[in-house]
Amino acid sequence: MSVTVSGQLVAGGLMAALTGAWDAIRARHVEVSPVILAVGPGSSYPSGRVILGHFRSMGWVPERNGDTDIELRTAVRAVNDALESGDVEALTARLGWSAEATLRSAIELSNELRATVSEVFITDECLARGSTTVMATLLHEAVHGVAKQRGVSETSWRGRYHNQRFKAIAEEFGLEVSSDPPYGSSVTAAPHATTAVYAAAVDALEGALRAREPRPPAPTGITSLRCGCGRLVRAARRGSVACEVVCGGCRVEAQSR
Numbered sequence: 001m002s003v004t005v006s007g008q009l010v011a012g013g014l015m016a017a018l019t020g021a022w023d024a025i026r027a028r029h030v031e032v033s034p035v036i037l038a039v040g041p042g043s044s045y046p047s048g049r050v051i052l053g054h055f056r057s058m059g060w061v062p063e064r065n066g067d068t069d070i071e072l073r074t075a076v077r078a079v080n081d082a083l084e085s086g087d088v089e090a091l092t093a094r095l096g097w098s099a100e101a102t103l104r105s106a107i108e109l110s111n112e113l114r115a116t117v118s119e120v121f122i123t124d125e126c127l128a129r130g131s132t133t134v135m136a137t138l139l140h141e142a143v144h145g146v147a148k149q150r151g152v153s154e155t156s157w158r159g160r161y162h163n164q165r166f167k168a169i170a171e172e173f174g175l176e177v178s179s180d181p182p183y184g185s186s187v188t189a190a191p192h193a194t195t196a197v198y199a200a201a202v203d204a205l206e207g208a209l210r211a212r213e214p215r216p217p218a219p220t221g222i223t224s225l226r227c228g229c230g231r232l233v234r235a236a237r238r239g240s241v242a243c244e245v246v247c248g249g250c251r252v253e254a255q256s257r
Contacts, residue, residue, distance in 0.1 A: 042123025055144035
């Protein structure tokens with residue numbers, strides 16, 4: 001699998017479909033790099049416009065191999081022991097071992113730096129709009145990645161304003177681009193000709209989205225809770241569902257009335 005996938009509260013089928021869709025984009029556009037794919041609740045711009053996705057450049061570094069670090073620390077201790085004992089022959093051998101361990105650690109670190117990858121975040125709000133919107137959003141974020149690869153400054157205003165350079169690359173990817181003041185050429189859609197190219201990926205996304213269990217709506221409002229000592233506690237219903245509410249007096253969890 002060429003895409004590393006990460007996500008919380010997402011069915012495996014959906015993550016596999018997202019991975020397959022990103023792989024399909026990479027198969028047609030060789031400049032598109034592997035990414036971390038993540039899914040979660042989104043937000044909106046001050047104007048109220050819902051954010052469907054986000055590209056974060058070079059945001060992840062793979063975990064280091066702990067075995068190499070252990071080997072290097074062990075080699076350093078061996079060299080110190082030989083120095084303290086005055087054993088020249090042992091010191092010579094252990095210095096060679098230490099040098100090899102240091103070199104392996106340096107090579108691994110260099111590989112990790114080159115392996116740093118970007119993140120594509122897809123919001124729940126995007127998923128709720130269906131497979132075609134998800135595919136268009138993945139293409140949109142791929143455009144940001146390619147712009148970074150080419151050294152093109154495609155956005156400004158903290159990534160909100162999309163300029164004509166973004167539009168040009170987006171059209172290379174088969175997206176329809178329209179203007180949305182004050183965010184520039186930021187609205188993208190996948191026309192039928194483009195979704196047809198990615199038909200297999202779109203179908204897989206559609207099946208995964210249909211199979212995904214909908215999350216229950218978050219409760220709202222204020223609820224009344226009563227603790228063990230009889231105190232009445234008023235709390236936001238959302239907070240009382242998400243976590244325990246404990247009385248500061250008796251240290252007992254408050255219960256719904």
